[in-house]
Amino acid sequence: QKEVEQxxxxxxxxxxxxxxxxCTYSDRGSQSFFWYRQYSGKSPELIMFIYSNGDKEDGRFxxxxxxxxxxxxxxxxxxQPSDSATYLCAVNSDRGSTLxxxxxxxxxxxxxxx
Amino acid sequence: GAGVSQSPSNxxxxxxxxxxxxxxxxxxxxxLYWYRQSLGQGLEFLIYFxxxxxxxxxxxxxxxxxxxxxxxxxxxLTIQRTQQEDSAVYLCASxxxxxxxxxxxxxxxxxxxxxx
Numbered sequence: 001q002k003e004v005e006q007x008x009x010x011x012x013x014x015x016x017x018x019x020x021x022x023c024t025y026s027d028r029g030s031q032s033f034f035w036y037r038q039y040s041g042k043s044p045e046l047i048m049f050i051y052s053n054g055d056k057e058d059g060r061f062x063x064x065x066x067x068x069x070x071x072x073x074x075x076x077x078x079x080q081p082s083d084s085a086t087y088l089c090a091v092n093s094d095r096g097s098t099l100x101x102x103x104x105x106x107x108x109x110x111x112x113x114x
Numbered sequence: 115g116a117g118v119s120q121s122p123s124n125x126x127x128x129x130x131x132x133x134x135x136x137x138x139x140x141x142x143x144x145x146l147y148w149y150r151q152s153l154g155q156g157l158e159f160l161i162y163f164x165x166x167x168x169x170x171x172x173x174x175x176x177x178x179x180x181x182x183x184x185x186x187x188x189x190x191l192t193i194q195r196t197q198q199e200d201s202a203v204y205l206c207a208s209x210x211x212x213x214x215x216x217x218x219x220x221x222x223x224x225x226x227x228x229x230x
Contacts, residue, residue, distance in 0.1 A: 004156075032217045043205055043221040044157070088156065092217045100145055100164060100209065101173070102219060106156040 002027040006105035019076040023089030034090040118222030139208030
């Protein structure tokens with residue numbers, strides 16, 4: 001059973017701070033990792049993906065991957081109230097018939113207060 | 115361009131009835147996925163279609179659930195003899211063919227199913 005674990009939160013940070021969201025996964029063979037943002041009542045929206053160990057930056061977002069520790073994180077710099085949402089970590093296992101399917105964590109609810 | 119579309123957006127049905135949910139993927143996306151999300155839960159994988167290959171049905175929770183994809187495009191998820199535990203948001207996603215960011219899935223707005 002492939003598992004993806006996230007702290008459910010809620011995580012609350014002030015505007016302008018750095019929000020740090022963490023995710024661990026059980027399948028060492030996992031190849032690609034995704035962060036989705038889901039506003040209340042809306043569908044998930046892809047915001048970051050990472051395939052290689054290290055950091056990947058895109059604007060205010062940085063994804064960090066450590067395959068040895070089976071750990072992926074998302075940093076949001078200069079957090080804004082509009083970043084308030086649930087952040088879902090998703091993992092893809094590049095093996096056989098599971099190619100393409102994603103395993104999702106339950107999400108971390110982030111609140112950025114003004 | 116147009117994103118993934120789903121219909122209906124909301125469906126209320128009585129226990130025991132059958133329902134059909136429709137998904138129209140992004141043009142050019144050969145892979146199509148169905149997930150469901152219950153209140154406060156993460157996304158649960160249901161089924162995956164990739165081109166003309168046999169679908170991966172490993173996530174379907176029971177034989178009351180089935181899905182088909184006609185012409186490699188539109189997909190229909192059918193739930194027979196609905197139960198209250200089937201109440202959830204059913205999400206469809208699509209992605210590009212293998213070899214080019216095929217793992218990046220783009221979601222539709224979902225169908226909220228309520229079984230009374």
